[in-house]
Amino acid sequence: MTETGNIRSAASGADGAPPPSRLHRVMRYLPLVAPVLLWAVPCWVLLHTGQGWPLPVALAGTALSVLGLVGMPLAMARGHGRRQRDGAAILGDTLLGAVWVLFTWSVLLGVLLRPALALAGVGDGQDRARVVTWAVLGVSAVLLAWGYAEARRVPRVRRLEVLLPRLGAGLDGTRVALITDTHYGPLDRARWSARVCETVNSLEADLVCHTGDIADGTAERRRAQATPLGTVRATRARVYVTGNHEYYSEAQGWVDLMGELGWEPLRNRHLLLERGGDTLVVAGVDDVTAESSGLAGHRAHLPGALQGADPDLPVLLLAHQPAFIDRAAAHGVDLQLSGHTHGGQIWPFHHLVRLDQPALAGLSRHGERTLLYTSRGTGFWGPPFRVFAPSEITLLVLRSPRTPGPA
Template sequence: MSLGITLTAFGGLHAYIAVRLFVDPQWPAPWSVLGPVLVALLFVSLPVGMFMSRREPTPVTRALQWIAFIWLGAFGIFLSAVVAADLISLVLQGAGVVHDALALARGKAVAVLAVTLPAVVYAFVTARGRARVERVTVPVAGLGAGLHGLKVVQISDIHIGPTLDGRWLRRVVEQVNALKPDIVAVTGDLVDGDVESLRDEVKPLAELRAALGVFYVTGNHEYYHGGPAWAAEVARLRLTVLQNEHRVVERDGARLTVAGVTDYNAGNIHPAHASRPDVALAGAPDGVPRLLLAHQPRTALSVAHAGVPVDLQLSGHTHGGQVFPFMFFVKLQQPVISGLATIAGVRVYTHRGTGYWGPPLRLGPAPEIAELTLVTVE
């Protein structure tokens, strides 16, 4: 879809919101004028903010980016509320419950604003707050007694960039380290920017601590900003980068294969980085349970197609939908939205994301740090 078509569509939807909230209710001046003007300015903020993201950061450009990102998410919430209010009003009018069209229009506008404004504030506080620790116990067949109770802590979709920085990342690292993990898994979409711009912001990753290792795989967003360069930078921070490869960890005589693949779509940008579960697990020891790190849940389909056994896949990418109502559209691209599920015979844990992409808002799915405890099957 071209930029012109996208802006035209967004402009039309903004006009729809302005009409329903400020024109139809026939508010007295100055609200009847200020309301539509405000909606128009918020629409303009979207292309302006995106353009400013390519300029040298200054207090002005950062402020414009923040406004654009917040409105990008708030727009979806407002639009959903206005559509819902219109549908409800049609039902009420059709049933003959309401006869005063002006009173209905004003009541509808007040109801939309009363619901959406607090929702946007709540979504902002949730997105910027501390990640929720989700604790899940996963039975694994063949897991040796020495690894019973193995604690894997997963973070994903961190998206260090325009509105998330190194101070925020350090708080996440402190939360992870406080859980005393045996393994830390970082499952992609670490950044929204290139290495040169964000090198200092991702430094706290070097402070992650885990008894058996800290492992990282790329997400699709790394490949928008130089995937191979980011893999090298993360390796420089002394994380183990798994690019279609595996390692075997051991404790008290029990072993676990930890494998990782590049992002599902990486091969479209860097053919040499095509995601290959079969290559990642080639030569892995037989009879040893297998943990696979793969950014997108649908990698499980590739795993099943390749016929390579995997006991548990850790993924992210979906953000759990991030902002209502977008979680209902995730299923158009991914087989699962969040949580533990089985996809084509492969058990997959899909992480809701520790950070956020774009809008600093989370309405519904809270940010997550997953603590997965692997236990032997009785």
């Protein structure tokens, strides 16, 4: 660790994983029906609801839908399966994002626009059906182009002040930079990674946090994209906790690489950040999926993370998933920092995320003391699009109610 030496560590431990959420139960059945619905609904709405397209047009459009229905799962299996072919992953992920947007707007405009056109007296049934088709294609094209640009840009910095009642006056103004869900993957984003790190450095943070999901793939495979993280600067510490995607990709390799890059992996441990005679406990836990990974010693264990810490001190906790907040609140944590949700990434997936997580994005209160900040994420997962869910780099300025008096 390259930061100042006023930081001490505590021991680690483990506890049980939570029961499956409602979303996880629903997701068991989605792989069977979702691809059919995603491709069949747009095909039906755009081609077969009274448009009267010439037969070659209808046949060509239907053939493209069938090709997508067959090709998308095959490309994703080849790209994200054992072989991990990046080209296939890019194709499959892009098709998934595109068909999700097409499906969404086929449903919305197919249900809402056609009756509106009828009420307005626009044309006959065929004219209205064709207007719906062109509207769906136009809206989808614009959103996909915009969403691609949003996903690939360096995130804007989101700044906010967070009042922590137990924070000592000496720690007032402590600057905490948060990045999360960088998801280095099949699309090479080494230059993007370097620019993100430059932006983080411009914030002159005391503490820089990465709350997991560094990449899709092993540390060896994505090392070039992750290497710029070694250039991140903090006046006190750079800390990291695992996300669920690390456990799809040899998590220990990522823990080791982050240590090599100068970050402090908080695996059910804590550090003490001291300034002006006051102390903040900075704790971290493994992701809640760690136990099911089968990796020895990988579990989310908050009591272990806080072991040896003075219970009267304020606690800043890093936990990848907002769903950990119930345990954090039960242990009196003051502020939990999380990612995982991506803010939904592509609307209206937001609503499915809310079935799985207690918060989608931003600052929320849980219990009498505990605050949760959920980042929308710095990168993107899978489909290279962000629609109505912009990425972010977050700067939280911690505030104490006991600000120092005049000198």
